[in-house]
Amino acid sequence: MKFSRQKTLRSHVSLTGVGVHSGADVHLTLGPANVDAGFVFIRTEADGTERKVRAQAASVSATAFATVLGDKNGAVVSTAEHVLAALRGMGVDNATIEIDGPEIPIMDGSAAAFVAAIDRAGVVEQSAPRRYIEVLKPVEVTLGRSVGELRPYAGGFRAEVEIDFANPLIGRQAYQLDLTPETFRRDIARARTFGCMKDVAELWKAGYARGASFENSVVFDEDRVLNAEGLRYADECVRHKVLDVVGDLALAGLPLMGLYRSVRGGHKLNHAVLTALMADRHAWRVVEVEPVAARRARASVSDAVGGMLGGGIVAPAFAPDVS
Secondary structure: OOOOEEEEEOOOEEEEEEOOOOOOEEEEEEEEOOOOOOEEEEEEOOOOOEEEEEOOHHHEEEOOOOOEEEEOOEEEEEOOHHHHHHHHHOOOOEEEEEEOOOEOOOOOOOOHHHHHHHHHHOEEEEEEEOOEEEEOOOEEEEEOOEEEEEEOOOOOEEEEEEEEOOOOOOOEEEEEEEOOHHHHHHHHOOOOOEEEHHHHHHHHHOOOOOOOOOOOOEEEOOOOEOOOOOOOOOOHHHHHHHHHHHHHHHHHOOOEEEEEEEEOOOHHHHHHHHHHHHHOOOOEEEEOOOOHHHHHHHHHHHHHOOOOOOOOOOOEEEOOOOO
16 A cells, blocks of 8 residues: 655745734744644744744634634734645645744735745655544534534545625635645635725724735725725635635644535634544544545556556554543
């Protein structure tokens, strides 16, 4: 049986931007990490001390308007979802994310700048096989009018997301994505965060959106898009929600092999569904095998050159650690 291997970045690459909620300038550096390290945030304080937090569901400390990761001393990094989406979406397994402020820079409101940074750094294979979290049975969570579910899906990771906003320019939208580096780059990475002008004053009062602008957010009035350049996709809003799903579910710690469905969801629902999955020891297992879709794609390439691909049996690596 042939396994795909874990990947990390070839070199360090840096970005500078502003935090969409804090309004603070932030310098961020992506770098390589060892096998099985996952994604690790390293925040350097003003006095030079470092605080580290691993990107995992247990590290989530808040989900209001962004995903916040913290430790016993409080929040370490806010708005982690876009950079996590870029890393997971582009097939990176292990990386460090160094920052000198409280929040990941928003850049243009999408994951495009992080994808470009990953391209500049380069991606390399590592010595160990890639591990996946395979969903074994459905897990569903309902929060008010929002519903989210993870189900078994042998084809890799698939997201089916539906949104329903009162604003008539957003309204009801749906999007389905089978995640690969190619589909993430082409269909999802450039979709920007969005909001409505009528909500801005309330967000400012609550301490959010202090760094928001037309350069990093799509802003809707009741009858028009206020950004001069308009939308990048007709359904940019739901595509951005898919981007958030990829980033929030990267907190599983390993790539998911399953189908995620959400209706009227957001960071809170994404986290609740992932937490429910991880809490059920019979709902998942860790395996070391490519999803069916990836094996079929590789088989097609091999067939085209007269090759032959063997193997296709799921090989459990270990059972869930529920200690």
